[in-house]
Amino acid sequence: MKLQAPFFTFNPKSYFYGEKLLELAQKADTLAKKYPHLTILITAPYADLANIASHTQHIIVTAQHMDGIDPGRGMGAVLPASIYQAGTRAVFLNHAEHPLQLTALIQSMKKAKELGIKTIVCANSLEEARSIALLKPDVLLCEPTELIGTGQASDESYIQETNHAIKEIDPDIYILQAAGISTPEDVYRTLKLGADGTGCTSGITEADLPSQMLEEMIESVQRVYEEGKDGR
Amino acid sequence: MKLQAPFFTFNPKSYFYGEKLLELAQKADTLAKKYPHLTILITAPYADLANIASHTQHIIVTAQHMDGIDPGRGMGAVLPASIYQAGTRAVFLNHAEHPLQLTALIQSMKKAKELGIKTIVCANSLEEARSIALLKPDVLLCEPTELIGTGQASDESYIQETNHAIKEIDPDIYILQAAGISTPEDVYRTLKLGADGTGCTSGITEADLPSQMLEEMIESVQRVYEEGKDGR
Amino acid sequence: MKLQAPFFTFNPKSYFYGEKLLELAQKADTLAKKYPHLTILITAPYADLANIASHTQHIIVTAQHMDGIDPGRGMGAVLPASIYQAGTRAVFLNHAEHPLQLTALIQSMKKAKELGIKTIVCANSLEEARSIALLKPDVLLCEPTELIGTGQASDESYIQETNHAIKEIDPDIYILQAAGISTPEDVYRTLKLGADGTGCTSGITEADLPSQMLEEMIESVQRVYEEGKDGR
Amino acid sequence: MKLQAPFFTFNPKSYFYGEKLLELAQKADTLAKKYPHLTILITAPYADLANIASHTQHIIVTAQHMDGIDPGRGMGAVLPASIYQAGTRAVFLNHAEHPLQLTALIQSMKKAKELGIKTIVCANSLEEARSIALLKPDVLLCEPTELIGTGQASDESYIQETNHAIKEIDPDIYILQAAGISTPEDVYRTLKLGADGTGCTSGITEADLPSQMLEEMIESVQRVYEEGKDGR
Numbered sequence: 001m002k003l004q005a006p007f008f009t010f011n012p013k014s015y016f017y018g019e020k021l022l023e024l025a026q027k028a029d030t031l032a033k034k035y036p037h038l039t040i041l042i043t044a045p046y047a048d049l050a051n052i053a054s055h056t057q058h059i060i061v062t063a064q065h066m067d068g069i070d071p072g073r074g075m076g077a078v079l080p081a082s083i084y085q086a087g088t089r090a091v092f093l094n095h096a097e098h099p100l101q102l103t104a105l106i107q108s109m110k111k112a113k114e115l116g117i118k119t120i121v122c123a124n125s126l127e128e129a130r131s132i133a134l135l136k137p138d139v140l141l142c143e144p145t146e147l148i149g150t151g152q153a154s155d156e157s158y159i160q161e162t163n164h165a166i167k168e169i170d171p172d173i174y175i176l177q178a179a180g181i182s183t184p185e186d187v188y189r190t191l192k193l194g195a196d197g198t199g200c201t202s203g204i205t206e207a208d209l210p211s212q213m214l215e216e217m218i219e220s221v222q223r224v225y226e227e228g229k230d231g232r
Numbered sequence: 233m234k235l236q237a238p239f240f241t242f243n244p245k246s247y248f249y250g251e252k253l254l255e256l257a258q259k260a261d262t263l264a265k266k267y268p269h270l271t272i273l274i275t276a277p278y279a280d281l282a283n284i285a286s287h288t289q290h291i292i293v294t295a296q297h298m299d300g301i302d303p304g305r306g307m308g309a310v311l312p313a314s315i316y317q318a319g320t321r322a323v324f325l326n327h328a329e330h331p332l333q334l335t336a337l338i339q340s341m342k343k344a345k346e347l348g349i350k351t352i353v354c355a356n357s358l359e360e361a362r363s364i365a366l367l368k369p370d371v372l373l374c375e376p377t378e379l380i381g382t383g384q385a386s387d388e389s390y391i392q393e394t395n396h397a398i399k400e401i402d403p404d405i406y407i408l409q410a411a412g413i414s415t416p417e418d419v420y421r422t423l424k425l426g427a428d429g430t431g432c433t434s435g436i437t438e439a440d441l442p443s444q445m446l447e448e449m450i451e452s453v454q455r456v457y458e459e460g461k462d463g464r
Numbered sequence: 465m466k467l468q469a470p471f472f473t474f475n476p477k478s479y480f481y482g483e484k485l486l487e488l489a490q491k492a493d494t495l496a497k498k499y500p501h502l503t504i505l506i507t508a509p510y511a512d513l514a515n516i517a518s519h520t521q522h523i524i525v526t527a528q529h530m531d532g533i534d535p536g537r538g539m540g541a542v543l544p545a546s547i548y549q550a551g552t553r554a555v556f557l558n559h560a561e562h563p564l565q566l567t568a569l570i571q572s573m574k575k576a577k578e579l580g581i582k583t584i585v586c587a588n589s590l591e592e593a594r595s596i597a598l599l600k601p602d603v604l605l606c607e608p609t610e611l612i613g614t615g616q617a618s619d620e621s622y623i624q625e626t627n628h629a630i631k632e633i634d635p636d637i638y639i640l641q642a643a644g645i646s647t648p649e650d651v652y653r654t655l656k657l658g659a660d661g662t663g664c665t666s667g668i669t670e671a672d673l674p675s676q677m678l679e680e681m682i683e684s685v686q687r688v689y690e691e692g693k694d695g696r
Numbered sequence: 697m698k699l700q701a702p703f704f705t706f707n708p709k710s711y712f713y714g715e716k717l718l719e720l721a722q723k724a725d726t727l728a729k730k731y732p733h734l735t736i737l738i739t740a741p742y743a744d745l746a747n748i749a750s751h752t753q754h755i756i757v758t759a760q761h762m763d764g765i766d767p768g769r770g771m772g773a774v775l776p777a778s779i780y781q782a783g784t785r786a787v788f789l790n791h792a793e794h795p796l797q798l799t800a801l802i803q804s805m806k807k808a809k810e811l812g813i814k815t816i817v818c819a820n821s822l823e824e825a826r827s828i829a830l831l832k833p834d835v836l837l838c839e840p841t842e843l844i845g846t847g848q849a850s851d852e853s854y855i856q857e858t859n860h861a862i863k864e865i866d867p868d869i870y871i872l873q874a875a876g877i878s879t880p881e882d883v884y885r886t887l888k889l890g891a892d893g894t895g896c897t898s899g900i901t902e903a904d905l906p907s908q909m910l911e912e913m914i915e916s917v918q919r920v921y922e923e924g925k926d927g928r
Contacts, residue, residue, distance in 0.1 A: 011307075013304070013305055013306060013307045014301060014303050014304055014305060014306040014307070014309060014311045014314070015303055015304055015305075016303070017303065017311060017313055017314040017317060018313075018314070018317040045310075045311040045314035045315075046278030046279050046310060046314070046315075047278050047279065047281045047282055047295075047310075047311075047314045047315045047317075047318035047320070048282075048314055048318070049279045050279055050280075050282050050283055051282055051318075063279075064307050064308040064309075065307070065308030069246060071246055071247055071248070071249065072245070072246055072247060073245055073246060073247075073329060074245060074246040074329065075243075075245045075246070075296050075297070075324065075327045075328075075329035075330050076296040076297030076324070076327055076329060076330030077246060077296075077329075077330070078277075078278060078279075079246045079249060079277040079279075081249055081250075082246070082249040082250070082277035082278070082279045082280055083277075083278075083279045085249060085250040085279075086279035086280070086283075088279070092307065092308070094798065094799075095307045095308055096307075096799075097305060097306065097307035097308060097309075098307050098308030098309070099797040099798070099799050099800070100797060100798065101795040101796060101797050101798070102790065102795070102796065102797070102798045102801060102824055102827065102828070103792075103795050103820050103821075103824060104795070105798060106820075106821060106823055106824055106827075124799050124802075125799075125802065127802055127830075127831065128798055128799060128802055130830050131798065131802075131827045131828070131830045131831055132798070132827070134823075134826050134827045134830060135823065135827055326566065326567075328567075331565040331566070331567050331568070332565060332566065333563040333564060333565050333566070334558065334563070334564065334565070334566045334569060334592055334595065334596070335558075335560075335563050335588045335589075335592060336563070337566060338588075338589065338591055338592055338595075356567045356570075357567075357570065359570055359598075359599065360566055360567060360570055362598050363566065363570075363595045363596070363598045363599055364566070364595070366591075366594050366595045366598060367591065367595055475771075477768070477769055477770060477771045478765060478767055478768055478769060478770040478771070478773060478775045478778070479767055479768055479769075480767070481767065481775060481777055481778040481781060482777075482778070482781040509774075509775040509778035509779075510742030510743050510774060510778070510779075511742050511743065511745045511746055511759075511774075511775075511778045511779045511781075511782035511784070512746075512778055512782070513743045514743055514744075514746050514747055515746055515782075527743075528771050528772040528773075529771070529772030533710060535710055535711055535712070535713065536709070536710055536711055537709055537710065537711075537793060538709060538710040538793065539707075539709045539710070539760050539761070539788065539791045539792075539793035539794050540760040540761030540788070540791055540793060540794030541710060541760075541793075541794070542741075542742060542743075543710045543713060543741040543743075545713055545714075546710070546713040546714070546741035546742070546743045546744055547741075547742075547743045549713060549714040549743075550743035550744070550747075552743070556771065556772070559771045559772055560771075561769060561770065561771035561772060561773075562771050562772030562773070
């Protein structure tokens with residue numbers, strides 16, 4: 001499964017699991033089949049990964065973290081080989097809720113590369129984003145709190161500044177912009193402003209009809225695609 | 233599924249996963265069915281839990297750790313509700329390879345109790361074991377490095393001292409003694425010396441025939457059971 | 465220097481350092497000399513400990529944490545032997561802003577005992593407090609968020625419940641109650657309700673005249689002492 | 697005090713403290729006065745920093761770590777403003793014995809810059825070193841375990857490779873090479889091979905006469921300086 005722009009990431013964190021999460025993943029799978037040019041990633045708690053992977057075919061099942069270890073000791077660690085065999089093909093690393101030591105981040109990225117797991121690495125600041133860009137993640141999620149504005153204009157300059165800072169270091173890294181996405185319009189606007197991908201947590205988990213919101217957001221991504229924007 | 237003495241814990245840590253681990257779990261399941269008075273627990277990496285639980289009926293599928301969180305945020309955390317729905321019914325906590333802050337340990341134990349997940353809590357010293365005993369774990373694994381002897385005699389006094397220290401605080405806590413178990417004879421002797429349960433990692437994972445070693449060790453537990461020792 | 469009830473702890477955390485902190489420490493030292501039956505403890509950032517200790521004689525200079533290590537490796541750790549030779553004679557451990565792994569807490573308490581450093585160990589819940597009480601800290605600071613009331617009545621039952629739970633395990637442990645202390649009256653009332661000691665952070669650091677507030681709070685402790693309460 | 701090449705770092709970690717450390721620091725201070733073109737840095741446990749700084753004039757007193765916080769909360773943290781007022785003018789960060797989350801490393805470096813504290817940042821691999829180089833540390837200590845050879849030849853290629861990788865990103869960063877330095881000859885050879893600075897822990901702390909070894913190593917640095925090598 002190829003990770004390409006424009007892509008959409010549904011990251012329900014620990015809000016959803018079990019049946020409820022599976023239903024949304026299957027919905028996303030149907031949409032990914034319908035819109036074959038889009039890449040759709042869905043995260044799941046570790047113990048849900050296998051179940052979701054075995055019931056879907058067109059989405060990239062994504063872990064919320066993994067440790068940079070080989071099979072062996074490591075009691076309690078998240079074993080890359082285990083999540084890979086369960087069907088995981090991408091992983092978030094260094095999320096603000098699970099920050100990593102730099103040495104550990106590098107180790108986890110190395111194992112991901114060995115296994116063929118795509119890396120979505122998070123940064124808290126432009127400085128951190130540039131430092132991570134040198135490590136060649138597949139996707140960089142940069143949400144510099146100091147830059148995030150409230151209006152549309154500031155969003156625009158922020159997205160452009162982030163894009164420029166990262167692509168100057170490595171033009172092959174995809175930029176994921178997902179701050180404050182709560183409507184299908186936010187999805188559309190963010191991609192139009194130059195992000196390679198966008199995504200959502202609470203905008204979907206707290207929607208009255210999560211499945212419908214997921215569908216509408218993905219349709220926004222498709223609309224951007226059809227308007228001729230290829231995300232790069 | 234009831235956790236009762238004598239019990240046996242196969243903890244392959246991150247050595248095994250996928251098919252290889254499933255085969256051993258199924259072997260254990262067969263033995264657990266054959267010897268209905270024994271409790272057999274098998275740990276698995278998080279992403280393997282569901283697969284093992286859905287292919288076994290008589291063993292207690294056990295996680296290597298879990299965080300004390302409710303569904304919600306907690307990106308990258310091990311969500312108790314997720315591992316429970318996957319079939320997990322016991323969890324190791326505070327293992328020497330994954331030591332916990334005391335506050336976090338208490339929080340994880342609380343969530344385990346709410347969900348009906350048995351807790352196997354590890355201690356590095358008698359002092360730590362007594363402190364943990366007050367928190368009412370289901371099983372206490374105490375491997376005080378300062379006491380572990382090399383000969384059989386010192387093992388005996390160590391096991392008795394541990395038993396006494398814990399049961400004096402709470403007689404309902406099961407004692408798991410698993411230090412240096414590498415043969416079926418070690419399993420037999422340890423239980424005969426008063427442990428409620430015993431277990432093994434490398435003695436099985438590094439055996440020429442892990443499946444056969446697992447079987448022989450469990451047969452040792454059955455032998456103890458049949459000789460009239462009820463483990464309490 | 466003896467740690468005995470009633471005692472008062474001024475814990476400026478990282479709010480104060482250098483000259484400003486030294487002045488307050490010297491003020492406290494004058495008061496400790498004037499009221500010889502009171503024990504006054506003052507915490508300081510690590511690099512301030514020596515300076516404060518060398519300019520005071522009657523207060524207990526207290527560290528905000530220390531690691532349970534002997535001289536040797538441990539780059540970046542807080543070396544007990546170093547803070548002891550600098551004049552430190554008490555240490556906070558497991559504060560909510562610096563929670564410790566249980567194994568590490570036990571190790572730090574052991575080093576403190578070896579060197580003659582008094583331990584003030586913090587607990588987040590009654591359950592945690594009882595577990596820590598078994599480890600024989602000199603002082604236990606228990607601030608169970610679930611119990612802290614808003615009115616005086618609930619404070620009273622909370623203090624009594626904490627006292628009972630701890631003293632039942634070990635009557636020799638001093639109880640420090642310091643939640644929400646912002647006036648000299650709070651100091652008086654808390655000690656009258658049965659706490660062995662009380663203390664303050666922001667009530668002093670954010671007062672218009674920190675030095676005067678410190679003095680008035682300590683005078684409240686003296687008033688309790690004179691009214692015949694011996695703190696036990 | 698200027699940090700310039702060639703420089704020497706004596707990092708006794710937690711091996712020495714108090715009088716013993718002060719004596720060595722004073723010895724180094726005498727040598728730094730005698731050889732004014734050399735920069736000599738000495739680390740100390742936090743509670744020793746003030747004492748060493750107030751008894752020396754020509755060395756750079758160096759902390760083993762600091763947290764990226766402003767005065768405020770942060771119980772138990774290492775407060776930059778406190779170590780600065782104690783006389784600290786450099787700090788190690790991200791040492792293998794105290795690895796930092798990337799976000800925290802950036803925060804600590806920011807505070808160091810604000811206060812005028814030089815940063816010596818450690819990397820475990822060339823990849824990590826390049827990532828850190830983008831953050832503009834004053835000194836980069838790179839000890840890639842995968843590259844460290846046993847013979848002199850491999851040392852040479854390793855030092856050159858490191859130098860090249862870092863200076864290509866930022867030519868202003870000083871390179872500290874300190875792996876396996878145990879004799880004055882090691883000091884001489886390492887600087888001759890192109891390192892801007894070198895340093896030592898156990899080569900001095902475990903020497904029969906630490907003070908003499910310190911002196912001879914610093915004289916080796918002076919010899920390199922006099923032979924016309926300016927370290928850049």
